[in-house]
Amino acid sequence: MSYFTLAPNPHNSGADSPGSSVFDLPTQPGQPQTTPKGAAGQSTEILSSASQAKTSFVVISGGTGCNAICSAFGQAACYILPVSDDGGSSSEIIRVLGGPSIGDIRSRLVRLIPPTDAASPLDAIRNLLAYRLPAGSSEREARDEWRDIVEGRSNLWSGIPNDRKEMIRGFLVYFESEILKRAHKNFSFVNGSIGNYFLSAAQAFFRSLPSAIFLFSSITNSQANILPVIVTNHTVTIAAELENGERLVGQCEISHPVRQAPRIDISTESEPGSPVDPLDGTIPRSRNVLFQAEGKNQYEPLNSRITRLFYINAYGNEIHPSPNPDYIASLSRYDVLVYSCGSLWTSIIPCLALKGVANAIARSRSFKAKVLLLNSVNDRETDGYSAVDYIRTIAQTLNDGHHAHTYGGLSKADTTYPVSAFITHLVYLKGTGVEVDIPSITALGVRCVEVDGCIYDEAKPPRFDTTSVTHAIRDILDTIRDE
Secondary structure, eight states, rough: GGGGGGBBBBBBTTTTOOOOOTTOOOOOOOSSOOOOTTTTTOHHHHHHHHOOOOOOEEEOOOOOOGGGGGGGSSSSSEEEEEEOOOSSSHHHHHHOOOOOHHHHHHHHHTTTTTOOOOHHHHHHHHHHHBBOOOSHHHHHHHHHHHHHTTTTOHHHHHHHHHHHHHHHHHHHHHHHHHHHHGGGOOOTTTOOBBBHHHHHEEEHTTOOOOHHHHHHHHHTTTOOOESSSSSSSSSEEEEETTSSSEEEEHHHHHHHHOOOOOOOOOOOOSOOOOOOTTTTSSOOOOOOOOOGGGGEEEEEOOOOOEEEEEEEEESEEOOOOOOOHHHHHTTTTEEEEEEEOIIIIIIIIIGTTTTTTTHHHHHHSSEEEEEEEEOOOOOOGGTTOOOOHHHHHHHHHHHHHOOOOOTTOOOOOOOOGGGGGGGGGGEEEEESOOOOOOOHHHHTOOOOEEOBBSSSOOEEEEOOHHHHHHHHHHHHHHHHHOO
C-alpha cells in the first residue's frame, strides 16, 4: 500500500463509517482546498466565493474570539494559537501535571470537526470531546461522573464505535493514572473538559504537543492545521508590564483576575530559590480558575496601560522562547495574514512577541494582505483604546521583538519596520464601540474597511460573523486585484 493511500478520501470522509479513522492522515493545507458543499453554518454564497478565490490564510488568534468566524477561512487556513492560557480547566491541569496550556487548542480542534449528521459516530465523538463536567457540582459528584466516563459506562460513549472508544478511553485512563501519581495535589474535576484531558494525556504520552494535535485531528476526521506558537513540554507563562511599573503574571491576572494568592514573583535575582516540585518539576499553582466568558464585559480596569508583554520561566525570570518553526514557515506560504478579533494582549500579542516573527511577516512575499479584525468593544486589557492604539500595539510589539540586544559594547544596525509592513488593512464593524480615526489610520499606511456585523443584542455592539469577514476579505482582495 502506498503511503499516500492513507489520506482521507475526499468523496468519503469516513465520518459515518464504523471503522476507525485513527490512521487517516489529516491533510495539512499548505495549498488552498475547496470547502465541502453544504457545510453547516455556511451560506452558498460564502462557499462559492471561498472556493473560487482559493485563498489561503494564516490566522493568529486566541481560543474563543475566532471560533465564530472559522468558516470564513475555509479549509485552506493555518491557525496559530498561544499556549499560555492559565484559566478554566487548563489551570488545574497545569497546576497538577504541568505542561503547556492546551485549552485554546482544544477549543479550536473541536470547532473544526467537520459537520455531520446528528446520529453519526463523528457527532458522538464531538459531543464527548466537547463535554465539560458541571461547574456547579460538588467535587464528589464531578469525580463520580468522571469515573463513569473513564470506565466506559457514561451515555457519552453511546454511538462511538468500539475501536475509537477504546483508543480515546485509553488516553483518558492514562490521564487518570498521571493524576493518581500526584494524588497529594488533590486534582479537582469540577468544570473539567474531557477534550482537555484527552489532549493533555496525548501530549504527555508522546511528549509532543504537535503529535497530540495530530491524533485529535485524526480521530475526528478534521482537516484542521493548528500550530501552537511555541513547541514545548513545559508550562508557558506570560507577564505584562504596565506604564506605572507594575507587573502582572499570567493570562488570568492580566485579562480577568480571580482573587487568590500570587503564584510566581517576577525575580530580579540571578539565582533565586528553586520552585521545583520533586515529582514532576513544576511549581505549585493556583486551583482551578472558574471563568465565565460573559463576565468579561464587567471588569476592573488596570491601574495603567500595558506597555509590553513578555514570557517568564518558573523562577520568574524573563525568557525569550523560540517560536514554532512551522509557524515561521507558514508566514511565507499563505495568501492572507489575519489578526483575529479577541483579546489583544493575551491572545494576539503572545504570538507576536517572539524573535523572528517580525522579519517573517514584514518580508513575506506570499501575503497579498495583512488584515486586523478590530474588536467592536474594549475589555480590561484595552480599556480606552482606539483603533490606532490596537495598530500601534501590534507594530511596536513586532518591532521590539525584532531588535537584537547588544553585548560588550558592540552595536548592530536594526531595521524598524513601518506599520504597513505588519498591517495593510483594518476591518471594523459599522456601529463599533471602538473609535476609528480613518485619517490617522490612513496616515499609517493602513486602509480601513467597514462592514456590517451581526447584532445579537440591540443594546450591545455588533460582532463579526462568517458573512461579515468573508465579505471584508473578498472586498480587500478584489481591490488589490484591480490595482
